[in-house]
Amino acid sequence: MEKFDCLVIGGGMVGATTAVALADLGLKIALVDTHRPDSNLLDNPGDYDQQQDYNLRVSAVSLGSEQLLRSLRIWQQVQLWRVTPYRRLAVWEQGLSYAEFHCDQIKQSHLGHMVENHLIQAAAWLQIKARSNIKVFAPQKLSKIENREDGITATLGDITIESEILVGADGGNSMVRNLAKIGTSGWDYQHSAMLINVKTEQDQQDITWQHFVNGAPVAFLPLSGNRASLVWYDKPQTINELVNLSSSQLQQRIIEHFPKRLGNIEVIDKGAFPLIRRHANQYVKNRVVLVGDAAHSINPLAGQGVNMGFKDVHALQEVIAKAIGSGEHYADASVLRRYEKQRRNDNLLMMTTMDLIYRGFKQPAGPIKLLRNLGLFGAQRMGPIKDKVLAYACGL
CATH class of the missing domain: 3.30.9.10 (D-Amino Acid Oxidase, subunit A, domain 2)
Known part of the structure; x- marks a missing residue:
């Protein structure tokens, strides 16, 4: 049985970024996913062809998310591959009912970048490969967890892992959330x-x-x-x-x-x-923590979904870093609840705002x-x- 400080389930954009962010705090990380990303990008990142067709899945990565990814040395690789900056954002229905937002209003060179999801994921996995304190279990599937107040025992097929905390970053149909018996609201x-x-x-x-x-x-x-x-x-x-x-x-x-x-x-x-729409009733239960779509699935109207996930990652990293710096045990319930308190209300505000806009415009x-x-x-x-x-x- 192997022991880790943190077990991350889900190696997508948010999960892989979580593994890198917590590894940078000196924690020993296990990352589990059902498959690995594009092997060509991981094995030969310098051979990427910028003229190839775009992948269908594209995200509007905000300035705040860029800052997080840059601090983890993920963004630098994404930029070497392919990104598209945008400086303006417009919304309108008809005639004078037009609103446009410009990066000059907030004294920035741009508002964000359009990036293919698989490029962000691959760049994060390159950083995972570069860190000796991250061990990858892929392809592997989580089948069972024992979520106790003093730790986590997770079963992956015939492999058993002990961990101080488990981070569920395995998407909207989260197995972690289901096994931890965390309910959701939504429609x-x-x-x-x-x-x-x-x-x-x-x-x-x-x-x-x-x-x-x-x-x-x-x-x-x-x-x-x-x-x-x-x-x-x-x-x-x-x-x-x-x-x-x-x-x-x-x-x-x-x-x-x-x-x-x-x-x-x-x-x-x-x-x-x-x-x-799906929102977890709690983001923390004993030693299980939810991030990204495992915690919240939002209407994609304003492109905030992945950015909310990256905000989760930044908040979790910050909360754990402060706990370690002050001599607290990073896996204590009181520490993990700080993350939940910081993120759940903010995410709920964004989700509610998007719903109000969406429903308001449904009336023809x-x-x-x-x-x-x-x-x-x-x-x-x-x-x-x-x-x-x-x-x-x-x-x-």
């Missing part, structure tokens, strides 16, 4: 999102935008060169129909449905997923439509308040 939004990679008529743009059409938003995420990722939110039956169209048929529907500023496009790839007509358009009109003219909202959204 199905009865909408799905379609991701569409396209070639665009225009070269790289510095703006990401969302346009609301009859209560269903469509979004534009800029990528390098003349590439972009489009997001189409709609009822599941509509999205299912769109997914089954040919590329040329889908291209025509996009031109009809998206705003004219999109210009001509060519569909390269497409995929879809349902929208679900009437007084609510008038109110939201007045809100967008006013948001464009809010001055210092607008700047503070932008800074918060960027994680600053």
Whole structure:
């Protein structure tokens, strides 16, 4: 039986980053995942071809998340591969109901970067390889945990691991959360999102935008060169129909449905997923700690999902570092609850805000439509308040 200070279940973007962040505190880490990421990127990072097609899964990484990833030497590798900065963010429905946020408002060179998820994950795994105090168990699957007040015993097939704490970073359908018997609240939004990679008529743009059409938003995420990722939110039956169209048929529907500023496009790839809200009733139970989607799944409307996960990582690292520095045992319940107190309320605020915006725009007509358009009109003219909202959204 091997013993570790921390066992991290889940090697995705947030889980791999968690392993690196806690290893940098001098802790002995075990990382478990059902598979390893792209072996080509891990074995030959210098051979990456920046002209290859984009992966469908793209995240808007905020300035705050960039700072965390840079401190862990993850961001530097991602930049060597491929990132796309954006300087402006726009939201509108019609006419004067238009709000635009600019990086100059918060005295920054950009608001964030569009990055493919698998590149962030691979860069984090490169840092894992570089640290002698992280041991990887992959492919392996968690089957059982004994969650006691004085430690964790985890079973992976025929392997048993002892750990002071266990961090669940294994996604929205978290096995850790289920085995720890941590309940959730949430619902199905009865909408799905379609991701569409396209070639665009225009070269790289510095703006990401969302346009609301009859209560269903469509979004534009800029990528390098003349590439972009489009997001189409709609009822599941509509999205299912769109997914089954040919590329040329889908291209025509996009031109009809998206705003004219999109210009001509060519569909390269497409995929879809349902929208679900899920929030763990607690982030800490004895020695089990939840981070990322294992703790919270949010409407992707404003691209805050992965950034909330990275905020979790930063908070957990900070709480444990302070405990070690003050002579406390980092796995004590009182220490871990500081992380929960710091993150759960903040995440709940963000989730509730996104839901209010989402539900507000679902009403296609009437007084609510008038109110939201007045809100967008006013948001464009809010001055210092607008700047503070932008800074918060960027994680600053």
